[in-house]
Amino acid sequence: MRFPPKVPHPYISSVMFPPAVPNPDVVLYTQKEMDVLVEESHNALCPVVAHCATNRAVKMAAEAGADTIEHAFWCDQETLTFVKKNNCILVPTLAISERLYGDNFKYMLKKTLKAWEMDIVQACGGDTGTFNHGENIREAELFYEAGIPIEHVLRSLTYHGWLACGDHRCGRKFGVLMKDFAADLVALDNDPRVDIKALRNVDFVMKDGKVYKENGVCVA
Ligand SMILES: [Zn+2]
Structure with missing residues (x-):
């Protein structure tokens, strides 16, 4: 439709x-x-x-x-x-x-x-x-x-x-870091437990084991 x-x-x-x-x-x-x-x-x-x-x-x-x-x-x-x-x-x-x-x-x-x-x-x-x-x-x-x-x-x-x-x-399978689960990861510049705003600064992105962002720069 x-x-x-x-x-x-x-x-x-x-x-x-x-x-x-x-x-x-x-x-x-x-x-x-x-x-x-x-x-x-x-x-x-x-x-x-x-x-x-x-x-x-x-x-x-x-x-x-x-x-x-x-x-x-x-x-x-x-x-x-x-x-x-x-x-x-x-x-x-x-x-x-x-x-x-x-x-x-x-x-x-x-x-x-x-x-x-x-x-x-x-x-x-x-x-x-x-x-x-x-x-x-x-x-x-x-x-x-x-x-x-x-x-x-x-x-x-x-x-x-x-x-x-x-x-x-x-x-x-995604959402946890475990064997057989998708390697979907983000890394942040800072610790969100210290400051929630850290969630807005994503430094690194990996999806299905492939890196899409590294050091804050898009690489894919
Ligand atoms: Zn709705």
Whole structure:
């Protein structure tokens, strides 16, 4: 399908443009449909990503067994207990929330910290395309601003990213330095445990064992 479609399509519109005020909470699938969708996907060894924002939608997706929940903007604590109970990974997409929600954004930082306190696995992932490429690191900075310790933020950037992609089911091993895992590395000029801004100064980049940047200079 072309994106964006040349001719507006009513069904696509219903997915792309939720009501301005998401109350009543309109969901696209029934619980039965979500259950079957996840069951079929897992049977085919495919992870399931649920793109949802509101309490009702997140609870339903979690109960269906979705592997990851993207956004979960308006999740309250009760909903987070569903996420935890069903071992879902949360991808809070804070960098886009910061741009969208003004004063209400503070709530999302609190929710992200709460989820961390509850031991919910969270991954740093963005709505790629909703902000400039190269600004992705903002997501990690916001995890840190939420109050999550830097070492845990780094894990959310790396290993949890792999978990969120379906771990062994995604066809590629990355996110940790281990035998048989992809040699994807970055080196920083400074220690991010001393100053979070170090994440913005990437000195060295290796992907799949090939060096792309060395001493701060692009070499590939
Ligand atoms: Zn999205």
